[in-house]
Amino acid sequence: MCSLPIPLEPLCRVAVTGGTHGNEMSGVYLARHWLRAPGELQRPSFSAVPVLANPAATAVCRRHIGRDLNRTFTNTFLTSKPTPDEPYEVTRARELNQLLGPKNSSQAFDFLLDLHNTTANMGTCFILNVTDIFAMHLCHRLQLQHSEPRPRVVVFKLSQEETFSIDSVAKHGMTIELGPQPQGVLQANLFSRMRSLVASTLDLIELFNQGTAFPAFEMEVYRFLSCTDFPHTEDGDLAGMVHPQLQDQDFEPLQPGAPIFQMFSGEDVLYEGDSTVYPVFINEAAYYEKNIAFMKTEKVTVSIPALPVLSPAPAH
């Protein structure tokens, strides 16, 4: 597994995207607010660009119109020939790739921060590609600065060919995921927390640009393993639900033999794995259509090397 290139120049082209899922309201309303008042996103060496990623879906307050935009930034979709009946999000992904990429090109934005909410009890969570050393440094520093509730880091081990999310269009990127918040609801405490995390992220990029040292460190992360499906009836309908003992226990250890589902008929379904895992996105509303009840992760410690120290950047 190769790491992404470590930046050797200041990151001057930075974007903050909200509304990638149109019913995740913290990012939707932060993006709309910054589009009216972008000053909050300015730093001495760069001005981050606010983007409302899926305006059609936000207009009707749905996750998506045709397909999940945040699974559409693959080379296949981005290089496909436009057709009249393609899903809106395929067209929109190509537009965003022109605006923020092109993906894997030297013209791509330096950093993309994507803002999400979940109905699961995930607290403050950063999601990123573990090979993005620069973004891992940001997560580490954000963890130190925003200790309550303690942010968790979820990593995927993806090769560059497999990436599909909006942040993969830029050279570096990550997702901030705050929960629990119902779809279509804007809660002031999460809105403020998101706003503060974005401000800190931009401050950290500014620090890097100004030549601050980012030494090596070790970090505990939750590495994605696999998804667990809901139990179903023969005709495909739900046959049970997330067990009350598992509900809201995101990032807590799940031991073999512990209950994971409560069937409508009354009996419990137990976890049959042979090792302890750490479930995340437990009972997330958006994953019902994918049939996913929760995702399993393992807790591992990763070693992240130091970043190079840049010469101080000139004010832009």
Added chain:
Amino acid sequence: MCSLPIPLEPLCRVAVTGGTHGNEMSGVYLARHWLRAPGELQRPSFSAVPVLANPAATAVCRRHIGRDLNRTFTNTFLTSKPTPDEPYEVTRARELNQLLGPKNSSQAFDFLLDLHNTTANMGTCFILNVTDIFAMHLCHRLQLQHSEPRPRVVVFKLSQEETFSIDSVAKHGMTIELGPQPQGVLQANLFSRMRSLVASTLDLIELFNQGTAFPAFEMEVYRFLSCTDFPHTEDGDLAGMVHPQLQDQDFEPLQPGAPIFQMFSGEDVLYEGDSTVYPVFINEAAYYEKNIAFMKTEKVTVSIPALPVLSPAPAH
């Protein structure tokens, strides 16, 4: 204000409706479960009929397809001539009126129990027309039987002409509203609480049918006053959100001068009323499209007369 007629005969035609809003999952999955296994709804003197009220909206997990079904049971809609381009819910309301009504007729069902969820922190709540003396008795007894969390009763003072909700099709009826639960999420604890409340409601109807005395009582209720809109920008977008101090404070007193909104620009908006009110449905996802931030109620005590004691009903 006239009361609805008090029943002088056993209530033998009872319906339980779920999925009137297609993304309120406790009722959706209880109705689907009971359609497969209706035995749970049987009592000696009657068998309650489960109904999935809005199957098209539940199929796509949305509140509605064309318009809010639960605002469509007015005489105007129910007696309108079908047109090819009318909203699906207008057609469906007529169908349900044929199945469960016709509204205001002697053939109408005796009792309709409608099952809802809210994203607001409403706990266990019963919503009904205060003139429905029979339903008020059920609420009173359900409060005694299900004390944790203490159920609250929200009443509307509607004349018969103004009713618009699905339960108004039957001779008597009420809504069970459980929250907080995100739209599109099925939480086991609320599912079980809803199931238990429905069972108790049917047990109470059976008790009445069997000649049990339901004496007069006094009861504290929250009576609907008016709605409070979100603050908006000049171009109609949200300019702020429910204040953190108001979030989740459903049924708690709101004093004049207390903060109700936090603007994106930072300042607080205070409650300018001249008396204490009790907000409900605070920050409910479904009310953003109606522009409603919360509803104000007043807390009042109502006196409910005894029900007549029936001769014991024969087993059906």
